[in-house]
Amino acid sequence: MPDRPTGGVPIELRKVTKAFPGGGEPAVQELDLDIPAGEIVVLLGPSGCGKTTTMRMINRLIEPTSGDILIGGQNSRDIDPDRLRRHIGYVIQQAGLFPHMTVAANIAQVPKLLGWDRRRIAERVDELLTLVGLEPETYRDTYPRRLSGGQQQRVGVARALAADPPVLLMDEPFGALDPISRERIQDELLRLQDELAKTIVFVTHDVDEALKIGDHIAIMQRPGHVVQYARPAEILTNPASEYVEQFLGGGSSMRLLRLTKVGDIELDEVPYATEDTDTGDLLADIERDGRGYALVLDGMRRPLSWVGPGDLQGRTGPVGVAGDPVTASIGHRMTLQDALETLLNADTDVVPVLGRRQAYTGALSLGTVQSAIAAIKARERERRLRRGEAVR
Amino acid sequence: MNLWEYVGERWDLIVFETVQHASMVAQCVLIAAVLGVLIGVATYRRPRPSALATAVAGVLFTIPSLAMLGLLIPPLGLGVAPSVTAIVLYALLPIIRNTVVGLRGVDPLLVDAARGLGMSRGRSLTRVELPLAWPVILTGIRVATQLAMGIGAVAAYVSGPGLGEQIFSGLARLGGANAVNATLTGTLGVAILALLFDGFFVLLGRFTTPGGRLGGARA
Known part of the structure; x- marks a missing residue:
């Protein structure tokens, strides 16, 4: 284990298109997206907008029909998909833990695939359990079904982080949790991210979750394109289109309040x-x-x-x-x-x-x-003017 | 002569036939399990081949066992070969069907997780899908074993080994001396063996499903 966790690498999507056979309109159309290293980028949109497809093309669970995806400058097509995925953490809905394996065995899967020795794996498992706030002594040898939803998802995050990948893909990971657990695990993810600085691609349809978690948010519209890609405050103060405004569903000043820290x-x-x-x-x-x-x-x-x-x-x-x-x-x-x-x-x-x-x-x-709210709005307006509305 | 005296007098022969019966059933089920699981694994992802495999095994299943054994005499002769072939063919259906059902019943989310972590198709199958489908597959093997017990007795019709010999010889001289004793001995022997095998499967199931989960079902 490296002493310092590996930081994130940038991900670039270049004219990525995915057309499913017999599916009519492509699910994702000529999508360009620059995901900066060490940031959380949220793909936000209603179901069927292509956000999950976009994410799954990054680790090649879905192969793009055309276009290129560069991860840390390397074209993902040039890497064997199984090997590629071992270096991209993957967290899915309801955690997706293997019910026939203990918590420790679940977390150990990727290190095992990478051929780590037993001792190193055992140490890493304990380290990760501590990192996600689960006492190793108590949880190491339990089976997933004995854990609450929130605990399962913590183990899911630990499993994704096991081999210290630079990139993390999270597919609506907290969608099935109750509001309180969800808030808590979101806070915890942000705390972890402060420490780890991974590049995280996070898919959700929950506007508040996106605003809370995302450094940048890509709002997607059916069929498969990005209508606005900006920081949360900018999306709130300057939605790019009526669609974005509708999707945000009003209350943008209240959301700004939620987004801004007193400090x-x-x-x-x-x-x-x-x-x-x-x-x-x-x-x-x-x-x-x-x-x-x-x-x-x-x-x-x-x-x-x-x-x-x-x-x-x-x-x-x-x-x-x-x-x-x-x-x-x-x-x-x-x-x-x-x-x-x-x-x-x-x-x-x-x-x-x-x-x-x-x-x-x-x-x-x-x-x-x-x-303060007035000042934030003014600042965003000014920032826009300075860039000459280049984004729109 | 009552049943006990009959059994006591022929104890060595009966034990021999019982062991033979058990060994035949165990070996046939083993062959059927390997074949059935392989066929199930090869076809479960594609609806058409798996439907075909289940249908063929289903048709074989509907052939009466006596007819099947009779039909196997011309190509295979008498004795062990036709007996084993017939038992394996009958045992295939529950095993193939349960393998397909079990593998299809694995939560797609878990397969996605396995692939997403970087497991190859094969590894995902052996580490995640088969272990999760195992309780269902095991049930198929258990049903197949019970079937094999019965068919194995009928196999004496083609001079197969095992306890069927007692039953058939008894039935052949019905009304004669010890006819009922012989039939009863064979039948009871098969029943006791069946219970023992079933008990073995219960234990096997308990030891091979860690965490005491049910059929790969998610909590």
Whole structure:
């Protein structure tokens, strides 16, 4: 096992066409797609749009009728299909684990095909189980049917990653899971991807999943072509056609909220002071700011309380414990949607945002969120103008 | 003379015939299993050849066993050859049919997974499809064994080996001394053997289906 996982390689589809015998219109038509190394690219579209066919042509489970697919610069036609597939991870719906093999044996399949020795395989299996959040001692020797859907799919991901392939193909992998497990395993995939930086081609018909997972999204339309290929924010703010708009199904501002992390927007600033600040100085700060309140932090910069001039009047020395304790806070990794939820339920109009180690990094109000969305839309518009609408 | 005395007096002969019967059935089923599974594997992906194989085995199946044995005398003569041929032919149908049904019943998703991981056709068949179809195939072999037990008894008609000898000699001198004892001995012997074989298959099934799953069905 290499100590560092192998990063992704780019995949290029060049005028790829697939016509099934007697199938009339080709399922995929002259498709061009550049999939950058180390990114998650989602093929999104309704059933029958050719997204699965496109994905399956990458590992040659379906042979393209014409066109070329370059994986890491190498034409896939020049590689024996079985060998090619051993170096492309493959995750399918409902995991597709072999029910007659233990979890460990399932994961070991590709390393076995590659002729690894026993010890190396056993070590790798444990390593992968840990990676996907399953305790090796507990799960190694169980059979798949004893696992929940989410656990099965974790094993599915581990099996795909077994030989550390640079590319991962995922065919609606979380479609059969309940919403809670799905959310969790999506988060976990993103966490893994932070570490592994594979090139992932992810097929789904779930718009929210695509927006959440994808670095880029290719929206496909029947029969087999891409109508828009862009980053999620751009697709939301500038759908390429009425079809894309319809497919997204409205609510694009709400989706932007879900897409954006609190840490990524410009936060509000309120006057603040640590407990040992002189009361007079803080009063002066509050007056200068004009909003009439300030935040008191402890020595680790964790918010303690909100104070107004009324709480401080007539006092001298350090601020100490004063005002109303802070009851609500927002983490900087939260999505704007969750932040909004917290804001709506909070007692105060402004809620402090906590960064690493719960330290104060800024504040959020409804107004901040609103202007953040406006800023994102403006930024996307500007980006488009700069490129001279070349994409459309 | 009652049945016990009859059996006691001819104990050595009866044991010999029983062992012969068991050995004939086991060998015939083994041949039929190898042939049947091979035919099933060769045809299950294509509807036409597999329909043809099942139909041919089905037609053979409908020929009455006495007629079949009789028809085999001209080309093969008497004794072991026609007996074994007949038993194998009868045993083929359940094995071919269950192999085809079992392999077709494997979730296509799992075959796709096997191929997607980089297994060759052959490896996918031996590592994934056949093991998953195994409980169904095993049931076919089990049914074939029960059939072979019965046909094996009839094989005494062409001087085949085994317990059929007791039955036929008994039936031939019905009304004479020990006729009923001989017939009963043969019949009971076959029945006991059948039960033993069946028990063996139950155990075999238990030891060869890891994880205690059912017929390749997904949880």
